[in-house]
Amino acid sequence: MLKVELKFGEINPVDAMIKQYELLKKEGIYRAFINGYSKRGSLVFDESKMSRDEVLEMLKEFKPEIVGAQRLTLEELVESSYSWKNHRGEVKIGKVEN
């Protein structure tokens, strides 16, 4: 599998969301995040099911640029998703205030 980090030349949040939905429907794509605000994104896909060029073709309207790429196995992808490997900030529990 290949994980690519992307930067986009032209994108807006609405189109980014629509594109993310379209990408995620593909069986070969395991993760997709297209952030129309930061103009960045990442994709994890199975190269035996779709090529890097096919993926870039799907994103071409956003003028994508690959800024990072990393090969990984399915096991590594699963491991990278473990709750205990992904913590943030300090614990804060509380009532919602309007």
Next chain:
Amino acid sequence: MAESIGETPSGEKEFEELTHRVRNIIEFPEINEKEFDEMIKKASRSYGGPLPHKTYSICPETRRVVPALVWERDGKVWITKKCPEGMITDVYYESVEQYYRFQKWKYDFNLMSFNVENSGVNCPFDCGLCARHRSHTNLLNIVLTNRCNLSCWYCFFYAKEGQPIYEPTLEQIRMMLRNARLEYPIGANAVQLTGGEPTLRDDLIEIIRIAKEEGYDHIQLNTDGIKLAFEPEFVKKIREAGVNTLYLSYDGMTPKTNWKNHWEIPLIFENVRKAGGPGIVLVPTTIRNVNDHELGAIINFGLNHLDIIRGVNFQPISLVGRVPKKERQRFRITIPGAIARIEEQTNGEIAMDDWYPIPIAGHIARFFEAFAGTRYYMTSHYCCGAATYVFLDRERKRVVPISRFLDVEGFVEYLESKTEEVQKWKHLGKLQKLKLGAEIFLKFKSFYDEKYAPEGLDVLSLIKNAFMHGNYDALGQFHVNALFLGMMHFMDEYNYDVERVERCVIHYAMPDGRIVPFCTFNVIPELYRDKVQAQFSYSWEEWKALHPNWEYRKDKYIRTREFVEKMKKSELYRKTYIDIENYFG
């Protein structure tokens, strides 16, 4: 009467017959685009704001995330969204009064772990769990198989002959359990093993043991109960392995409304009694004009079998897929709608005000955490669920909801006023603890009215026990004469509210390492349920090669005419359904 006899039950004939007559239709009000735009400009934005309220929903056709308005008219709450193909309205909640009463108890939890890099800006396409999710997993669902012994006509999920088989390995199941268990700061401690029909897995006992090993206190099996009816030893084995609860499909009181297991229920109950458990929660999928006239009777049925039935959890139907407006008006029911039916059908014994919203438990959880150290925050959106307890006073043959003798909301408000002191509990000296404990306990008495309490129930010691120990066992005595009543309304494309998804507490674990809210997993199957199962399934040929002795038809249950006739004449059937008390007469 049309019935599934001599074949695998599918419910098709029964449903067709049940829906010949339409008792009532819910009329949806319409607003045009201009009115929508005007209302949305003035709408509240933050979670729990007054109506009209702006949120986001999903377009049933284009699947785009679209702005939506939750608004009030004629005492009901509606959701209207602006889709590319026009305005779509559906009923969101059938009582404005209950909406606001429940809203008061909103509660957000800050989950500090995540499973995907997605930030949540593309919610609900960013699941999950993403860093923006606002509840920890309260109940983890693990789909053990897509094989099923029934063939429900409306189900797109179970594997038909020749289709791929989804069945995660034991290693994948352990990983999924551990992943949710180790969410931070609080992990899941309850798991539901589901399907398809999970009892079709030969290694189910091993899976239950794995869940215990991974630290789950509560293991429930979501089942149609067919296998449990015919294999008493199997019931004993799953209980011994650690299943606490059978989450048992039970849609009505007749063979027509409960075509799935009406005839098998007496045998299931007998086998559970013989095995000494697991406790049963009846699960009626509640549909307007189909079985909404039987809700009171289902509760009465539960009370008649209180030795084995722990609760009834109504699930107002989720109309997933493309459903024409006419059908939604005919079948849609919401939590207040179902509660109103229960009030009518129990002659006011269980009324609207006897129910509480799920997130009230979040407020109570803080105190359990302080006193007993247990951590479990049920903090769903206030419109996702409702619950109560009713007690059976056997001597006086009456049913008493908890709210009639305990001012739960008043007591929780009092606890809230003591938050600061209670949060220091762990650091208090022995004498200070005793003083504060006694103060709270004495105050509790002022919220409790013994006159209305059921005979023989020592509520004061029960509450004391619950606060001191705060664990599952502490509730043991509670269950002897009490029936839990719950409502959980899963969403569909038409009433979809992203604010509810963000706070979802019932999640599915996926073998790709993600944990996904119930209402994205099932409402957007092309991204979640169906997709991941396609990625991780065995093709029909692979499955057959791995299981050379397996045959599709052997999975399927055939209900024979002989069996039905035998049950009709049996003493067991009579005892189960006919010779029972009517507590609401």
